[in-house]
Amino acid sequence: xxxxxxxxxxxxxxxxxxxxxxxxxxxxxxxxxxxxxxxxxxxxxxxxxxxxxxxxxxxxxxxxxxxxxxxxxxxxxxxxxxxxxxxxxxxxxxxxxxxxxxxxxxxxxxxxxxx
Amino acid sequence: xxxxxxxxxxxxxxxxxxxxxxxxxxxxxxxxxxxxxxxxxxxxxxxxxxxxxxxxxxxxxxxxxxxxxxxxxxxxxxxxxxxxxxxxxxxxxxxxxxxxxxxxxxxxxxxxx
Numbered sequence: 001x002x003x004x005x006x007x008x009x010x011x012x013x014x015x016x017x018x019x020x021x022x023x024x025x026x027x028x029x030x031x032x033x034x035x036x037x038x039x040x041x042x043x044x045x046x047x048x049x050x051x052x053x054x055x056x057x058x059x060x061x062x063x064x065x066x067x068x069x070x071x072x073x074x075x076x077x078x079x080x081x082x083x084x085x086x087x088x089x090x091x092x093x094x095x096x097x098x099x100x101x102x103x104x105x106x107x108x109x110x111x112x113x114x115x
Numbered sequence: 116x117x118x119x120x121x122x123x124x125x126x127x128x129x130x131x132x133x134x135x136x137x138x139x140x141x142x143x144x145x146x147x148x149x150x151x152x153x154x155x156x157x158x159x160x161x162x163x164x165x166x167x168x169x170x171x172x173x174x175x176x177x178x179x180x181x182x183x184x185x186x187x188x189x190x191x192x193x194x195x196x197x198x199x200x201x202x203x204x205x206x207x208x209x210x211x212x213x214x215x216x217x218x219x220x221x222x223x224x225x226x227x228x
Contacts, residue, residue, distance in 0.1 A: 004158070006158075009156070033216075035218075040124070041117075041220050042119060042121075042204065042217070042218035042219050042220075043206075044226060045215065045216070048215075090158055092158075094214075103149055103164065105153075105161070106151075106158030106160070107158050108158045109157070
């Protein structure tokens with residue numbers, strides 16, 4: 001079955017620790033995205049990647065880092081520099097980064113809680 | 116500054132009746148609009164979309180209406196079913212080589228049996 005997987009589903013972190021959220025897709029999609037969802041707010045774009053070995057900052061990239069070494073994988077690291085990391089994180093992919101009429105496919109999300 | 120807004124955080128509707136979810140946007144450069152449905156502890160799934168050159172798109176029980184002059188779109192669900200209970204996000208995207216998606220804050224729909 002094709003899809004996007006995110007792991008773990010729930011993650012707890014102590015303040016000052018870095019943590020990496022996994023995102024894998026087997027849809028052969030070029031573009032991948034990381035979003036953050038907070039209560040009462042829409043999804044906000046953290047980072048995106050249009051192709052392997054390329055990624056760009058989104059609207060709220062501070063305190064986060066990513067890599068795109070393989071087409072299938074787009075891990076997100078939440079660093080200790082992120083001031084308010086507790087949130088629900090969603091990974092998405094899309095066939096390509098431009099063009100019309102094709103939507104993003106989302107993973108199930110990871111809920112990160114900083115203790 | 117939120118460019119896509121859903122001003123109703125929640126909506127409750129009786130089974131069999133119409134559900135109308137609303138969305139407003141501010142950027143006239145948006146060329147494509149989408150609705151996503153999200154169940155708890157799951158990622159959003161695509162529901163229906165509409166291009167800015169159209170004013171209506173229908174798919175079964177779901178119809179999306181676009182009013183460009185008012186910068187407003189709405190999702191109609193007829194008839195509503197209990198399984199439709201979920202959070203609905205509207206999203207809009209810009210044209211170009213990289214399509215950036217802007218999401219509203221979501222409306223939680225509860226369809227009562």
